[in-house]
Amino acid sequence: MTPDTLIGESAGIVSIREKLTRLIDAAATFHRAPAILLCGETGTGKGLVARSIHDAGRPQGPFVDLDCAAIPETLLEAELFGVERGAFTDAKQTKPGLFRAAHGGTLFLDEIGLLPKGLQGKLLKSLESRSVRRLGATRAEAVDAWIVAATNEDLAGAVKEGRFRPDLYHRLAGITLTLPPLRARSHDILLLADRFLHTTCTAYALSKKTLGADAQAALLSHSWPGNVRKLANVIERAALLSAGPVIDPLALSLPEPERLGSRLSVPGGAAAPPIKESISSFERAQLLEAPRGADGNVARAARHLGLPRTTLRYRMIRLGLIDDSGSLLENRASAHDRSGSCRHCLAHEPD
Numbered sequence: 549m550t551p552d553t554l555i556g557e558s559a560g561i562v563s564i565r566e567k568l569t570r571l572i573d574a575a576a577t578f579h580r581a582p583a584i585l586l587c588g589e590t591g592t593g594k595g596l597v598a599r600s601i602h603d604a605g606r607p608q609g610p611f612v613d614l615d616c617a618a619i620p621e622t623l624l625e626a627e628l629f630g631v632e633r634g635a636f637t638d639a640k641q642t643k644p645g646l647f648r649a650a651h652g653g654t655l656f657l658d659e660i661g662l663l664p665k666g667l668q669g670k671l672l673k674s675l676e677s678r679s680v681r682r683l684g685a686t687r688a689e690a691v692d693a694w695i696v697a698a699t700n701e702d703l704a705g706a707v708k709e710g711r712f713r714p715d716l717y718h719r720l721a722g723i724t725l726t727l728p729p730l731r732a733r734s735h736d737i738l739l740l741a742d743r744f745l746h747t748t749c750t751a752y753a754l755s756k757k758t759l760g761a762d763a764q765a766a767l768l769s770h771s772w773p774g775n776v777r778k779l780a781n782v783i784e785r786a787a788l789l790s791a792g793p794v795i796d797p798l799a800l801s802l803p804e805p806e807r808l809g810s811r812l813s814v815p816g817g818a819a820a821p822p823i824k825e826s827i828s829s830f831e832r833a834q835l836l837e838a839p840r841g842a843d844g845n846v847a848r849a850a851r852h853l854g855l856p857r858t859t860l861r862y863r864m865i866r867l868g869l870i871d872d873s874g875s876l877l878e879n880r881a882s883a884h885d886r887s888g889s890c891r892h893c894l895a896h897e898p899d
Contacts, residue, residue, distance in 0.1 A: 588727030609653025
């Protein structure tokens, strides 16, 4: 895996890919690899990027990953730094830690923001001295590991609150890459979905499947709170449960947007329509008027609204503005009367 395998054409992903490529090209001349801090919401692909950095920069060495939140604090020090035989009651033999196991390769410290405060000082010392001392040992061992850390929380904020050491933060954050959430990568959603679909079909020996136009629009319309990880899970489930070769929106099982049932008060004490209804009415009017304002050209209307054409079509179906064939249900007769042909028919619009 290399930075080129990071799928996406959105500005954020292209920028990260370019930075990683420059960094890895230059790393061959470094006396030591600089620490890298990966930031971003859960599910944005920080683990994938860490593996990409390793595969491109130190492919011959081991890749060792540690979830700092998954191991009890009482065991974490021994797991990370190692232990000498007899250091404590259950230490029946000498055991190297994960830091030493990553010698010549990469140590990926996931959820670094949850590293106990008591171990942060020892980690800092190991990073600065490029050595580790096992529990119960009297001398340190040299270690050469590329440190890549990841967090989904604001480490700068944790420093201000006293939960994270500022010196360790500055040591880890020399090179910081922030992965954008999937909702900010709308152009990448279908690229990723196609890749996940192909991977799933191959892994489970399924016949080739594709995403229907309405399913694509549904994917583009979703907010993706679980980011790339959730997208991968949605596509895998849909591929396994869809009987036919084309996946439809129902197979995706995406939830409907939250319904806002509370009503706003308006002057005079009258109750305003629910926010959801107001938004739907406004959206319905906008989506119905857009093709008319674009002289019946739906592709042009979609560009005017800042939406992909498939998303516009999906939303119009959802609001009952068009039928399954893509024809507008409102004012269809008048459209035929004016032009002699249905210029407002989505089914006849070119992509």
